Amino acid sequence: MKIVVLGASHGGFETVEELLATYDDLEIKWFEKNDLAAVIGWDKETTIHKIKELEDRQVEIFNKTEVIKVNAKEHKVEAVDRNGNKISESYDKLILSPGAKPNMLPVSGNDLKNIQTLGGREDMDMIREKAQDPTIENVVVVGAGYIGVGAVQILGMAHKNITLIDVSELPLSTYLDSEFTHKIMSEFVDKGVHLAMHNFVQNFVGNDQNEVTSVVTDKAEYPADLVVVAAGSHPNTEWLNGVVDMTERGLIKTDKYLHTSNPDIFAIGDVTEVFYNPGQNDMNISLASNARLQASYVVRNLKDDCYSINGVQGTSAWMAFDYKFAATGLNETTAKRLDVAIDSAFIEVDVPRDHTQISHILFKVVFDPKTRAILGAQIMSKDNLNDNINAISIAIQAKLTIDQLAYGDFFFEPGLKSQRSIFNLVGLKAIEKGTSN
Numbered sequence: 001m002k003i004v005v006l007g008a009s010h011g012g013f014e015t016v017e018e019l020l021a022t023y024d025d026l027e028i029k030w031f032e033k034n035d036l037a038a039v040i041g042w043d044k045e046t047t048i049h050k051i052k053e054l055e056d057r058q059v060e061i062f063n064k065t066e067v068i069k070v071n072a073k074e075h076k077v078e079a080v081d082r083n084g085n086k087i088s089e090s091y092d093k094l095i096l097s098p099g100a101k102p103n104m105l106p107v108s109g110n111d112l113k114n115i116q117t118l119g120g121r122e123d124m125d126m127i128r129e130k131a132q133d134p135t136i137e138n139v140v141v142v143g144a145g146y147i148g149v150g151a152v153q154i155l156g157m158a159h160k161n162i163t164l165i166d167v168s169e170l171p172l173s174t175y176l177d178s179e180f181t182h183k184i185m186s187e188f189v190d191k192g193v194h195l196a197m198h199n200f201v202q203n204f205v206g207n208d209q210n211e212v213t214s215v216v217t218d219k220a221e222y223p224a225d226l227v228v229v230a231a232g233s234h235p236n237t238e239w240l241n242g243v244v245d246m247t248e249r250g251l252i253k254t255d256k257y258l259h260t261s262n263p264d265i266f267a268i269g270d271v272t273e274v275f276y277n278p279g280q281n282d283m284n285i286s287l288a289s290n291a292r293l294q295a296s297y298v299v300r301n302l303k304d305d306c307y308s309i310n311g312v313q314g315t316s317a318w319m320a321f322d323y324k325f326a327a328t329g330l331n332e333t334t335a336k337r338l339d340v341a342i343d344s345a346f347i348e349v350d351v352p353r354d355h356t357q358i359s360h361i362l363f364k365v366v367f368d369p370k371t372r373a374i375l376g377a378q379i380m381s382k383d384n385l386n387d388n389i390n391a392i393s394i395a396i397q398a399k400l401t402i403d404q405l406a407y408g409d410f411f412f413e414p415g416l417k418s419q420r421s422i423f424n425l426v427g428l429k430a431i432e433k434g435t436s437n
């Protein structure tokens with residue numbers, strides 16, 4: 001069977017790895033329009049070794065080669081490499097993971113030099129390089145979501161003078177509730193980051209050399225030698241119009257086995273929607289973990305429709321300077337957006353980490369006030385306790401209640417002060433809240 005895989009990032013990479021681990025009768029053609037090794041993050045030595053291994057397993061790599069057309073009727077893709085050479089390959093099954101492109105703000109001056117969007121590993125590496133550039137002093141980051149905050153982190157460590165702009169009132173507001181984001185705001189201020197929340201960018205200003213010099217918002221003008229725009233993304237699918245069915249936003253529609261409207265074409269990753277268990281709805285959640293999970297299902301469903309994909313909780317983890325945090329499922333912002341009634345319980349506790357150290361932890365659980373089913377959670381600490389969120393993710397998937405959480409069985413180590421885990425504690429607080437309503 002001949003398989004064409006498009007894309008070498010999380011979705012495409014996981015697909016090829018799992019195809020090779022699962023089948024030994026495939027001929028695989030793997031297309032990546034950028035440099036495959038850079039996309040995956042292989043160093044020189046690993047690249048040589050991996051390419052040889054892939055070739056030995058009948059994987060032909062079309063590096064720096066863009067697929068420009070899918071002829072679904074003839075089961076063929078057409079591609080063009082960086083030298084303009086045209087390539088045509090047939091397939092029995094085509095697996096698409098073309099990802100998303102970062103949005104640029106549609107304002108004047110957006111074509112000035114030193115305005116950079118963040119779309120993946122290579123862009124992040126570029127930010128790391130710029131962080132070491134002594135000619136760059138003032139940096140404006142537009143967008144206070146995970147990606148913008150990631151850029152602030154890198155540039156802040158390099159002691160740049162940073163302004164973080166967002167239209168919302170609080171940074172990270174789609175991931176964390178205000179109990180957490182207020183602390184993160186203080187952390188930013190302590191680390192010298194200037195917060196320009198509730199600011200709308202109007203335009204970028206440049207000098208004679210066409211280099212950006214400032215960002216103008218409805219509230220102020222901020223000096224900038226570098227602007228990082230992290231204002232969402234859009235699916236990389238315009239070129240697939242008419243080939244597979246898509247939503248209005250250009251997301252590829254898939255069924256529960258991840259077939260597109262054409263049964264021989266699968267789609268995964270940032271160009272698709274996933275079933276979101278906490279909201280019981282389909283939505284686009286751009287996470288590597290989702291792309292990789294979908295890849296596993298495509299591989300298992302390659303020859304027959306055997307496994308319908310489980311929903312996800314959108315579980316993610318990140319950091320803002322000293323704080324490490326993780327979230328899963330609904331929070332107050334996303335519940336409101338999806339019109340889901342929720343209640344919540346929040347604890348801020350000191351818990352012994354070992355015999356000498358104590359972790360200060362913020363933990364919140366979100367639940368359905370009627371059924372008491374757990375619908376979401378957030379955790380934050382200066383110690384890395386993010387792994388705990390995975391337990392809540394599974395609890396949501398298994399439809400566990402706050403009562404089961406409160407009286408769940410969690411290990412206790414002798415010598416430590418508290419006999420109750422943070423799960424018991426937040427569950428008990430939730431019961432208290434749930435009973436008093």
Ligand SMILES: Cc1cc2nc3c(=O)[nH]c(=O)nc-3n(C[C@H](O)[C@H](O)[C@H](O)COP(=O)(O)OP(=O)(O)OC[C@H]3O[C@@H](n4cnc5c(N)ncnc54)[C@H](O)[C@@H]3O)c2cc1C
Nearest residue numbers: 007009011033066067098099100119269270286287288289
């Ligand atoms: C800065 C940053 C940090 C992130 N951190 C995390 C994290 O910590 N955890 C997490 O879960 N998620 C994270 N994400 C999100 C995660 O990176 C994406 O969800 C994931 O990369 C999606 O994988 P994908 O395969 O769908 O698409 P992409 O990663 O976008 O890859 C698509 C690939 O397809 C190639 N391609 C596109 N069109 C064509 C074509 N026509 N022909 C050939 N090749 C083509 C592209 O060059 C690209 O390499 C982060 C994202 C960013 C931007």
